[in-house]
Amino acid sequence: MRKKYFILGPLVLLFQSSSLFALELRLPGEPASVQVPAVTAAAADVNQLTADYREIYSALEVYSEAAYAAAQNSPEYIEASAYGQYLRVRLENIAALIKRETGAEYELPAGDARGANAVSLKVLSELIDVFDFNGVLGVREAESRGVLIKQGYCQINYVKGNVPYLVQQDSFLKKGEVILTFDDGPGPLTEEVSAAMKEAGAPSVFFVLGSKLGESGKARIKKAADDGHAVAVHGYNHATEAGKPFTALSTDETLRQLTGVAAGIKAATGKKAAFFRPPYGVISPEALKAITSDLELTPVGWTIDTLDWSTKDPEQLYQNTIAMIKQRGKGIVLLHDIHPQSRTAAARLVKWLAANGYTVVSPDRMTKAFKGE
Numbered sequence: 001m002r003k004k005y006f007i008l009g010p011l012v013l014l015f016q017s018s019s020l021f022a023l024e025l026r027l028p029g030e031p032a033s034v035q036v037p038a039v040t041a042a043a044a045d046v047n048q049l050t051a052d053y054r055e056i057y058s059a060l061e062v063y064s065e066a067a068y069a070a071a072q073n074s075p076e077y078i079e080a081s082a083y084g085q086y087l088r089v090r091l092e093n094i095a096a097l098i099k100r101e102t103g104a105e106y107e108l109p110a111g112d113a114r115g116a117n118a119v120s121l122k123v124l125s126e127l128i129d130v131f132d133f134n135g136v137l138g139v140r141e142a143e144s145r146g147v148l149i150k151q152g153y154c155q156i157n158y159v160k161g162n163v164p165y166l167v168q169q170d171s172f173l174k175k176g177e178v179i180l181t182f183d184d185g186p187g188p189l190t191e192e193v194s195a196a197m198k199e200a201g202a203p204s205v206f207f208v209l210g211s212k213l214g215e216s217g218k219a220r221i222k223k224a225a226d227d228g229h230a231v232a233v234h235g236y237n238h239a240t241e242a243g244k245p246f247t248a249l250s251t252d253e254t255l256r257q258l259t260g261v262a263a264g265i266k267a268a269t270g271k272k273a274a275f276f277r278p279p280y281g282v283i284s285p286e287a288l289k290a291i292t293s294d295l296e297l298t299p300v301g302w303t304i305d306t307l308d309w310s311t312k313d314p315e316q317l318y319q320n321t322i323a324m325i326k327q328r329g330k331g332i333v334l335l336h337d338i339h340p341q342s343r344t345a346a347a348r349l350v351k352w353l354a355a356n357g358y359t360v361v362s363p364d365r366m367t368k369a370f371k372g373e
């Protein structure tokens, strides 16, 4: 019998008693009706961008704390994780705009405001607009219906409202077997990560963005492929230019975008991409079926979410990651090769895995499992 995702009693109490979520009590009416403020991405007003940056940075802290507080793979966890990843992408976009305007690498000092008021109505409205559901901060009633994509491999779950999440299963992995994945590159750290994984005998998957496949990006993924890793499709953007999930696009638009990224990978590496992971794990069943059949890509979720975007401390990330791997004993590990903390923690992680009896297995195992071989 399929696991029920909505037995939320203890967690709901936890969230209700947490000051982090006191804001929900003050939300007026139906959150979906709140007007979403225009995104300031096109504006060159550095003061406004900086204010947005601070606001979203604070919200990111709240959601990363919520993700840490929730049980792995619980609806709260998936939701806070998806929200957090979305906010991180927005932050990176804003930082890039500030850099373009001022030349500065923008980073806030640590220890910014936290707590109930850190998630403003503006940020909440944006999240509700993007994900089209009311999260732990809104209505808790949710209907669950699962659409099976591949029995025993992955399925689409309507975890909240009407938002479909790819839910990965890893029963094809034996205890002690791990698959390593790195998202959102290529970037300046990709070659270092690729080399460290190669040295450790850890063939990994790099889920790349087509928007990062300029001349240097192409060279980076060529190097990753030459190091024995799988270079795979994530999106052109993440997944839309504004950082919205693929559910904001039609199936045709999604296919067109991913066809281009797959072609870019083939041109740069000489190898056909074999895997696809939707940003935030959010994709419609229809689009996913088209991608798996038309582009012959094996969909990939994750079963160990390191939340590496939510900390800057490589030691904390490393300790959290090995704790999660010890707890599950195996899994598909999600990291991002664009963060310095991830680069540092991943290099330590592979050494720890080797010293503790774990094996980093070939990503091809996922294709076999998906095909039922």
Ligand SMILES: [Zn+2]
Binding pocket: 183, 184, 234, 238, 279, 280
């Ligand atoms: Zn991503």
